[in-house]
Amino acid sequence: PSFLQYTVIGDSVTITGCDTSATGELLIPANIEGKPVTKIGFEAFKESSLTSISIPSSVTDISERAFYKSTSLTSISIPEGVTTIKKDTFFECTSLTSITIPNNVTEIGHHAFERCTVLTSVTMHDDITDIDDWAFSGCHALTSFSIPKNVTNISNRTFYQCLSLKSVYIPDGVTEIGIRAFLACASLSSVNIPDSITTIGDEAFSGCRSLKSISIPNNVT
Numbered sequence: 001p002s003f004l005q006y007t008v009i010g011d012s013v014t015i016t017g018c019d020t021s022a023t024g025e026l027l028i029p030a031n032i033e034g035k036p037v038t039k040i041g042f043e044a045f046k047e048s049s050l051t052s053i054s055i056p057s058s059v060t061d062i063s064e065r066a067f068y069k070s071t072s073l074t075s076i077s078i079p080e081g082v083t084t085i086k087k088d089t090f091f092e093c094t095s096l097t098s099i100t101i102p103n104n105v106t107e108i109g110h111h112a113f114e115r116c117t118v119l120t121s122v123t124m125h126d127d128i129t130d131i132d133d134w135a136f137s138g139c140h141a142l143t144s145f146s147i148p149k150n151v152t153n154i155s156n157r158t159f160y161q162c163l164s165l166k167s168v169y170i171p172d173g174v175t176e177i178g179i180r181a182f183l184a185c186a187s188l189s190s191v192n193i194p195d196s197i198t199t200i201g202d203e204a205f206s207g208c209r210s211l212k213s214i215s216i217p218n219n220v221t
Contacts, residue, residue, distance in 0.1 A: 004028070012038040023049045023072070030056035040066045048072070051095075055079050064088055064109075071095060078102050085112045087132075094118065097141075103127065108135050117141060126150055133157055133178070140164060143187075147171055154181045156201065163187060166210075172196050177204050186210060193217055 003019035013032045030037060036058040045053065046068045052075045053067075060081035065088040067073060074095045078085075080102045087109040090096060098121035101108070107130040113119060115138040122136075128148040136142065137160040145162075146169040147154065156178035159165060167190040168182070174194060179201035182188060189210040193200075195217045205211060 006032055006037075007041075008033060008035060012036055014039040014041045015044050016041040017043075018045050018048050018050070020048060023051070025052040025054075026050050027054045028056055028059075030058045039063065042066070043068060045070050045073075052076070057081065062086065062089060065091065067093055069093070078105075080104055083107075085109055087111060088114075090116060092116070097121065099123070101125065101128065106130065108132060110134055111137070114138050124148055131155060131158055134160065137161060144168070147174060149173060152176070154178055156180060157183065159185055161185070166190065168192075170194055170197075175199065177201060180204065180206065183207055193220075195219055 003022045005017035039061040042063040064086045092115040101124040110132040133155045149171040172194040176199040184207040
């Protein structure tokens with residue numbers, strides 16, 4: 001499409017930008033100038049007005065802040081070749097209702113989905129090992145969340161101000177609940193603390209006014 005900006009680097013293409021006047025649905029081509037599109041660049045779709053973006057399977061790298069504050073974006077497909085959801089990738093995508101994390105992703109970066117205020121469904125797999133600080137902070141519509149079984153640390157402020165979050169499942173193997181991890185989760189009423197937990201950070205459950213009881217395992221130091 002004429003409103004896409006890109007650069008050719010060697011034998012591949014990086015999408016670097018998009019005309020901010022573009023609206024509606026966008027299908028990113030798999031090839032441009034006969035070369036495969038392999039990367040979505042830094043802030044490529046920052047503050048775009050697009051409602052839907054389809055990324056080709058040739059893309060293996062989505063840069064930081066790629067869809068930063070794309071407040072009209074309701075749906076997006078992340079290709080299987082992507083291994084990391086980087087910092088601020090979907091920060092403040094306030095129309096995004098659901099996301100499926102592909103099977104090769106092992107890390108969800110800092111602030112990746114922060115302030116996605118209508119995000120209700122996150123589909124993820126157990127090969128994820130890292131969910132970084134503030135990853136789902138301010139996701140006001142999330143009602144439940146299961147931590148993938150290979151995650152060992154719930155990072156600082158991961159679920160800060162997830163106002164509708166009612167239940168969280170923490171698998172055995174998680175050793176730490178970070179500082180303010182569930183701060184101001186006013187609807188949280190059900191959370192299990194497995195015996196593997198040794199550390200619960202400052203204000204981890206502060207402001208969780210719906211939480212009536214909690215069992216702290218003996219391993220917490």
